[in-house]
Amino acid sequence: EDKVVQSPLSLVVHEGDTVTLNCSYEVTNFRSLLWYKQEKKAPTFLFMLTSSGIEKKSGRLSSILDKKELFSILNITATQTGDSAVYLCAVAYSGAGSYQLTFGKGTKLSVIP
Protein backbone atom coordinates (compact mmCIF):
# COMPACT_ATOMS: atom_id res chain seq x y z
CA GLU A 1 0.00 0.00 0.00
CA ASP A 2 1.29 3.43 -0.93
CA LYS A 3 2.09 5.59 2.02
CA VAL A 4 3.57 8.89 3.11
CA VAL A 5 4.85 9.33 6.67
CA GLN A 6 5.66 12.69 8.20
CA SER A 7 7.58 13.37 11.37
CA PRO A 8 7.31 14.81 13.86
CA LEU A 9 3.52 15.08 14.01
CA SER A 10 3.78 18.22 16.08
CA LEU A 11 6.50 20.63 17.04
CA VAL A 12 6.69 23.70 19.28
CA VAL A 13 9.58 26.11 18.80
CA HIS A 14 10.48 29.66 19.73
CA GLU A 15 10.72 32.48 17.24
CA GLY A 16 14.10 32.51 15.58
CA ASP A 17 14.64 28.75 15.83
CA THR A 18 15.38 26.60 12.80
CA VAL A 19 13.16 23.57 12.18
CA THR A 20 13.43 20.51 9.97
CA LEU A 21 10.33 18.60 8.94
CA ASN A 22 10.64 15.09 7.56
CA CYS A 23 8.70 13.13 4.96
CA SER A 24 9.33 9.54 3.90
CA TYR A 25 7.38 7.72 1.24
CA GLU A 26 6.71 4.41 -0.41
CA VAL A 27 4.83 4.69 -3.68
CA THR A 28 5.00 3.05 -7.06
CA ASN A 29 5.26 5.16 -10.21
CA PHE A 30 6.58 8.19 -8.32
CA ARG A 31 6.25 11.46 -10.22
CA SER A 32 7.03 14.21 -7.71
CA LEU A 33 6.89 15.27 -4.06
CA LEU A 34 5.08 18.41 -2.97
CA TRP A 35 4.98 20.46 0.21
CA TYR A 36 1.95 22.50 1.22
CA LYS A 37 1.24 24.83 4.16
CA GLN A 38 -2.24 24.66 5.69
CA GLU A 39 -3.22 27.42 8.10
CA LYS A 40 -7.00 27.46 8.22
CA LYS A 41 -8.47 25.61 5.28
CA ALA A 42 -6.82 25.82 1.87
CA PRO A 43 -3.40 24.17 1.64
CA THR A 44 -1.08 26.63 -0.09
CA PHE A 45 1.64 25.35 -2.40
CA LEU A 46 5.26 25.65 -1.27
CA PHE A 47 7.49 23.38 -3.36
CA MET A 48 7.42 20.66 -5.97
CA LEU A 49 10.45 18.37 -6.12
CA THR A 50 11.19 15.91 -8.88
CA SER A 51 14.96 15.47 -8.89
CA SER A 52 17.22 14.19 -6.14
CA GLY A 53 19.73 16.48 -4.48
CA ILE A 54 18.51 19.76 -5.94
CA GLU A 55 17.52 22.17 -3.19
CA LYS A 56 14.59 24.46 -3.75
CA LYS A 57 14.46 27.71 -1.81
CA SER A 58 11.89 30.38 -1.16
CA GLY A 59 12.91 32.97 1.39
CA ARG A 60 13.47 31.23 4.71
CA LEU A 61 12.07 27.93 3.45
CA SER A 62 14.02 25.27 1.59
CA SER A 63 13.45 21.66 0.65
CA ILE A 64 15.37 18.78 -0.84
CA LEU A 65 14.48 15.32 -2.12
CA ASP A 66 16.42 12.05 -1.85
CA LYS A 67 14.92 9.56 -4.32
CA LYS A 68 17.32 6.81 -3.34
CA GLU A 69 16.40 6.89 0.34
CA LEU A 70 12.80 7.93 -0.42
CA PHE A 71 12.54 11.00 1.77
CA SER A 72 12.38 14.75 1.73
CA ILE A 73 13.01 17.47 4.28
CA LEU A 74 11.56 20.93 4.64
CA ASN A 75 13.70 23.46 6.49
CA ILE A 76 12.48 26.72 7.94
CA THR A 77 15.10 29.11 9.28
CA ALA A 78 14.56 32.06 11.63
CA THR A 79 10.99 30.95 12.33
CA GLN A 80 8.26 33.54 12.86
CA THR A 81 4.83 33.25 14.48
CA GLY A 82 3.35 33.44 10.98
CA ASP A 83 4.99 30.11 10.20
CA SER A 84 2.60 28.40 12.62
CA ALA A 85 0.58 25.98 10.49
CA VAL A 86 0.24 22.35 9.47
CA TYR A 87 2.81 21.39 6.85
CA LEU A 88 1.64 18.69 4.48
CA CYS A 89 3.84 16.45 2.37
CA ALA A 90 2.25 14.84 -0.69
CA VAL A 91 3.58 12.39 -3.24
CA ALA A 92 2.26 12.44 -6.79
CA TYR A 93 2.12 9.16 -8.62
CA SER A 94 0.53 7.84 -11.76
CA GLY A 95 -0.88 4.57 -13.00
CA ALA A 96 -3.64 3.21 -15.23
CA GLY A 97 -4.24 6.64 -16.71
CA SER A 98 -4.63 8.36 -13.37
CA TYR A 99 -2.56 10.93 -11.52
CA GLN A 100 -3.13 11.55 -7.83
CA LEU A 101 -1.61 12.89 -4.65
CA THR A 102 -1.21 10.87 -1.47
CA PHE A 103 -0.73 13.03 1.61
CA GLY A 104 0.90 12.42 4.95
CA LYS A 105 -0.88 13.36 8.16
CA GLY A 106 1.02 16.61 8.38
CA THR A 107 3.32 18.23 10.90
CA LYS A 108 1.70 20.83 13.13
CA LEU A 109 4.23 23.59 13.79
CA SER A 110 3.63 26.10 16.55
CA VAL A 111 6.00 29.05 16.82
CA ILE A 112 5.79 30.93 20.11
CA PRO A 113 7.12 34.45 20.64
Next chain:
Amino acid sequence: DAGVTQSPTHLIKTRGQHVTLRCSPISGHKSVSWYQQVLGQGPQFIFQYYEKEERGRGNFPDRFSARQFPNYSSELNVNALLLGDSALYLCASAPGFTDTQYFGPGTRLTVL
Protein backbone atom coordinates in the same frame (compact mmCIF):
# COMPACT_ATOMS: atom_id res chain seq x y z
CA ASP B 1 -6.21 36.44 -10.49
CA ALA B 2 -8.96 34.60 -8.66
CA GLY B 3 -7.97 31.37 -7.02
CA VAL B 4 -9.98 28.19 -6.77
CA THR B 5 -13.42 28.91 -5.38
CA GLN B 6 -15.76 26.48 -3.66
CA SER B 7 -19.35 26.70 -2.51
CA PRO B 8 -20.91 26.51 -0.07
CA THR B 9 -18.45 27.32 2.70
CA HIS B 10 -20.30 25.32 5.32
CA LEU B 11 -23.08 22.79 5.12
CA ILE B 12 -25.05 20.84 7.68
CA LYS B 13 -26.99 17.75 6.60
CA THR B 14 -28.62 14.79 8.28
CA ARG B 15 -27.89 11.12 7.71
CA GLY B 16 -29.39 9.72 4.53
CA GLN B 17 -29.54 13.05 2.71
CA HIS B 18 -27.51 13.90 -0.36
CA VAL B 19 -25.23 16.86 -0.96
CA THR B 20 -23.72 18.68 -3.93
CA LEU B 21 -20.49 20.62 -3.58
CA ARG B 22 -19.23 22.98 -6.27
CA CYS B 23 -15.81 24.07 -7.43
CA SER B 24 -14.60 26.68 -9.91
CA PRO B 25 -10.98 26.22 -10.98
CA ILE B 26 -8.43 28.90 -11.62
CA SER B 27 -8.99 30.42 -15.05
CA GLY B 28 -7.22 28.34 -17.69
CA HIS B 29 -6.95 25.24 -15.52
CA LYS B 30 -8.42 22.11 -17.06
CA SER B 31 -7.84 19.62 -14.25
CA VAL B 32 -9.95 19.43 -11.10
CA SER B 33 -9.36 17.02 -8.23
CA TRP B 34 -11.42 16.43 -5.10
CA TYR B 35 -10.08 15.48 -1.67
CA GLN B 36 -11.65 14.66 1.69
CA GLN B 37 -9.87 15.81 4.83
CA VAL B 38 -11.05 14.58 8.21
CA LEU B 39 -9.79 16.23 11.37
CA GLY B 40 -6.17 15.44 12.14
CA GLN B 41 -5.50 13.73 8.82
CA GLY B 42 -4.06 14.76 5.48
CA PRO B 43 -6.38 15.14 2.49
CA GLN B 44 -7.45 11.88 0.85
CA PHE B 45 -7.90 11.68 -2.91
CA ILE B 46 -11.47 11.13 -4.18
CA PHE B 47 -11.52 12.00 -7.91
CA GLN B 48 -9.57 13.69 -10.67
CA TYR B 49 -11.22 15.11 -13.78
CA TYR B 50 -9.29 16.34 -16.77
CA GLU B 51 -10.89 17.71 -19.92
CA LYS B 52 -14.28 16.63 -18.57
CA GLU B 53 -13.30 12.99 -18.21
CA GLU B 54 -12.72 11.07 -15.00
CA ARG B 55 -9.02 10.24 -14.88
CA GLY B 56 -8.68 8.82 -11.39
CA ARG B 57 -10.75 7.60 -8.49
CA GLY B 58 -9.69 7.00 -4.92
CA ASN B 59 -10.91 4.37 -2.50
CA PHE B 60 -14.38 5.80 -1.90
CA PRO B 61 -17.78 4.09 -2.22
CA ASP B 62 -20.12 4.56 -5.15
CA ARG B 63 -22.13 7.01 -3.05
CA PHE B 64 -19.51 9.52 -4.17
CA SER B 65 -19.72 10.81 -7.72
CA ALA B 66 -18.51 13.84 -9.60
CA ARG B 67 -18.55 15.51 -12.96
CA GLN B 68 -16.79 18.31 -14.79
CA PHE B 69 -18.60 20.79 -16.99
CA PRO B 70 -17.53 22.35 -20.32
CA ASN B 71 -16.29 25.45 -18.46
CA TYR B 72 -14.11 23.10 -16.31
CA SER B 73 -16.04 23.75 -13.11
CA SER B 74 -16.92 20.63 -11.17
CA GLU B 75 -19.47 19.15 -8.79
CA LEU B 76 -19.00 16.49 -6.15
CA ASN B 77 -22.12 14.58 -5.15
CA VAL B 78 -22.48 12.40 -2.10
CA ASN B 79 -25.61 10.29 -1.62
CA ALA B 80 -26.99 8.58 1.48
CA LEU B 81 -24.82 10.61 3.82
CA LEU B 82 -23.21 8.90 6.80
CA LEU B 83 -21.87 10.47 9.97
CA GLY B 84 -18.38 9.52 8.77
CA ASP B 85 -18.75 11.76 5.73
CA SER B 86 -18.32 14.79 7.99
CA ALA B 87 -15.11 16.40 6.77
CA LEU B 88 -13.55 19.29 4.90
CA TYR B 89 -13.92 18.71 1.15
CA LEU B 90 -11.16 20.31 -0.85
CA CYS B 91 -11.05 21.01 -4.55
CA ALA B 92 -7.76 21.52 -6.36
CA SER B 93 -7.14 22.71 -9.90
CA ALA B 94 -4.15 22.43 -12.19
CA PRO B 95 -3.37 23.66 -15.70
CA GLY B 96 -2.72 20.17 -17.02
CA PHE B 97 -3.04 16.56 -16.03
CA THR B 98 0.21 16.27 -14.08
CA ASP B 99 0.81 19.87 -13.07
CA THR B 100 0.99 21.34 -9.58
CA GLN B 101 -2.42 21.38 -7.90
CA TYR B 102 -3.71 24.55 -6.22
CA PHE B 103 -6.35 24.18 -3.55
CA GLY B 104 -9.54 26.04 -2.79
CA PRO B 105 -10.72 26.97 0.72
CA GLY B 106 -12.88 23.88 1.03
CA THR B 107 -16.44 23.11 2.07
CA ARG B 108 -16.96 22.04 5.68
CA LEU B 109 -19.65 19.33 5.69
CA THR B 110 -21.23 18.28 8.96
CA VAL B 111 -23.55 15.26 8.97
CA LEU B 112 -25.82 14.95 12.01
